[in-house]
Amino acid sequence: MLFNSLDFAIFLPIVFILYWFVINQNVKLQNLLIVVASYVFYGWWDWRFLSLILFSTLVDYTVGMKLKDETRSSRRTILLWISICVNLGFLGVFKYYNFFLDNFVTAFRFFGSEFNMSSLNIILPVGISFYTFQTLSYTIDVYKKKLEPTKDFVAFAAFVSFFPQLVAGPIERATNLLPQFYKKRTFNYNKAVDGLKQILWGMFKKVVIADNSAQIANEIFNNSGDYSGSTLFIGALFFAFQIYGDFSGYSDIAIGTSRLFGFDLMKNFAFPYFSRDIAEFWRRWHISLSTWFRDYLYIPLGGSKGGTWKKVRNTFIIFVVSGFWHGANWTFVVWGVLNAIYFLPLLLAKKNRQNIEVVAEGKLLPGLNDVFKMLTTFGLTLIAWVFFRARDIGHAFDYLAEMFSSSFFMSVNFEGQENLMNMTYVLIFFIVIEWLGRDQEHAIARLGQNLKRPIRWAIYYGILLLMFYMRGAQQEFIYFQF
Structure with a gap:
C-alpha cells in the first residue's frame, strides 16, 4: 500500500x-x-x-x-x-x-x-x-x-x-x-497537528519534488548516450533531488503518521544537502541506517581506535557494506567505495567531527565559506549518485566522462524539457523552505508560527494546492527495492 x-x-x-x-x-x-x-x-x-x-x-x-x-x-x-x-x-x-x-x-x-x-x-x-x-x-x-x-x-x-x-x-x-x-x-492534539504538518511536507516532497524530478532524471539516464554533458548534469542534479525527496519524504510521512498514534520515531534526515563535508552529510542522511552500521558493525570492529590501517579498513568495510545493503549490483558497491574515499581524509586528519552544529545557525544567510563547502560537498555527492542510479559501472563511467567533457558547455536539450523551468522554480521554493526550517525536526514545523492563524492555514493550503497543480506521474518509492 x-x-x-x-x-x-x-x-x-x-x-x-x-x-x-x-x-x-x-x-x-x-x-x-x-x-x-x-x-x-x-x-x-x-x-x-x-x-x-x-x-x-x-x-x-x-x-x-x-x-x-x-x-x-x-x-x-x-x-x-x-x-x-x-x-x-x-x-x-x-x-x-x-x-x-x-x-x-x-x-x-x-x-x-x-x-x-x-x-x-x-x-x-x-x-x-x-x-x-x-x-x-x-x-x-x-x-x-x-x-x-x-x-x-x-x-x-x-x-x-x-x-x-x-x-x-x-x-x-x-x-x-x-x-x-x-x-x-x-x-495529544499538538503532537497530532505536528504529525499532520510533517505528513503534508513529506507528501509534497514525494508527489511534487521526487515524482517530477524522476521524469526528468529517468529520461536523461535512460537515454544518456543521446545527450550532452550539460544535459547529463541536469539528469544527475534532478536524480539527487528525486532520491532525497522520495526517501526523506517517506520518512516524514512515516514519522508524522506515527505521531498520530502517539509514537515517536527517530529523525532519519536532517537536511543533508546543507552539509559542509561528507562526514556531516552521513550524519544527516539516512540516519537510522548510518547509526545502525556504526553501533552494530563499525564499533565492534574497533571503530576509529587503533592504528591507521585499522581506521582505513573499518571505514571501507562500513561504506562497502552500506552500499551492498542498498542492492545486489556492483554500482552500489562502487558508490560505497567512493563515499569511503571522500570520508577517509577527514577521518585521518581528525576533522570528521568539525561540523556538528547547524550551518549558519541563527543566521538568515550562510557565509561565503559555508556556501563553498556546501556546494563542494553537494558536487561530490552528485558524482556518487551517478553510480547509484546507473544501470551498471560502464554506464556510470560513460555518463561521467560525457558530463565532464567539453559538451558540458552546450545548451541543455532533452525530451520533455518543457517541464524543466517550472521544476526549477519549484526547487528554489523547496530549498528556501528547507533552509528556513533547517534547525527544526522537519522543514515546516514552525513555518508561519508568528503569523495569525488564517495566514498559517493559507500557507498550508498553498502547499496543498501546489501539490495538486504540480503533481508528477506517480512513481513507486525508490527505497522499496531495498
Whole structure:
C-alpha cells in the first residue's frame, strides 16, 4: 500500500478512528490493532510475504526469551547466531542469491570453465532490508544485555511490523520503539497537528519534488548516450533531488503518521544537502541506517581506535557494506567505495567531527565559506549518485566522462524539457523552505508560527494546492527495492 494512494487515504482514517475512539482504553487491543493493520498494509502488495515477517518475529521473540534465562556464554552466542542466520539468510536468498550466482559463474568462465547453475525467479519482498535490521537490533541488544526481552508477543509483533515505517524505515532500535508499546497512549492534539504538518511536507516532497524530478532524471539516464554533458548534469542534479525527496519524504510521512498514534520515531534526515563535508552529510542522511552500521558493525570492529590501517579498513568495510545493503549490483558497491574515499581524509586528519552544529545557525544567510563547502560537498555527492542510479559501472563511467567533457558547455536539450523551468522554480521554493526550517525536526514545523492563524492555514493550503497543480506521474518509492 503506497502512502500516496487512495487506498492509504481510506486505510489511515479507519485505523485512526478504531485506535482512538473504539479501543483507546486498552493498550493490548491497540497493539493488536496495529499488528492487524500492519499486516493488511504489508499484505496489500503480496500477502505471501507476510509469512516471512511472521517467521522472523517468532524466531527473534523465542531467541529473546531463551537469552533471558541462558547464562552460559557459548549457548548465548549460539542463540544470537540463530537469529542472525535466519534474518540474514532470508535477505541473502531473496536479495543476493542471483547476484552471487551470476558473479560466481562469470568468474568460472573467465578462467575458461563452464559452470551452470539455475538462478531463482523470485520477487524481492518489499522492505525486507528494513524490518530485518530492525528485528536484529532487538536480538543483539538483548544478547548484550542492553534490553530486557519482552514477554508480550503482541507488543513485539507490533514493533517488528509497525506499518508507518515497515517498508522503508526509519530503522528503529528496539531500545527506543519497543518500550513505547508497553505504555498507555493518550491523544495529544499538538503532537497530532505536528504529525499532520510533517505528513503534508513529506507528501509534497514525494508527489511534487521526487515524482517530477524522476521524469526528468529517468529520461536523461535512460537515454544518456543521446545527450550532452550539460544535459547529463541536469539528469544527475534532478536524480539527487528525486532520491532525497522520495526517501526523506517517506520518512516524514512515516514519522508524522506515527505521531498520530502517539509514537515517536527517530529523525532519519536532517537536511543533508546543507552539509559542509561528507562526514556531516552521513550524519544527516539516512540516519537510522548510518547509526545502525556504526553501533552494530563499525564499533565492534574497533571503530576509529587503533592504528591507521585499522581506521582505513573499518571505514571501507562500513561504506562497502552500506552500499551492498542498498542492492545486489556492483554500482552500489562502487558508490560505497567512493563515499569511503571522500570520508577517509577527514577521518585521518581528525576533522570528521568539525561540523556538528547547524550551518549558519541563527543566521538568515550562510557565509561565503559555508556556501563553498556546501556546494563542494553537494558536487561530490552528485558524482556518487551517478553510480547509484546507473544501470551498471560502464554506464556510470560513460555518463561521467560525457558530463565532464567539453559538451558540458552546450545548451541543455532533452525530451520533455518543457517541464524543466517550472521544476526549477519549484526547487528554489523547496530549498528556501528547507533552509528556513533547517534547525527544526522537519522543514515546516514552525513555518508561519508568528503569523495569525488564517495566514498559517493559507500557507498550508498553498502547499496543498501546489501539490495538486504540480503533481508528477506517480512513481513507486525508490527505497522499496531495498
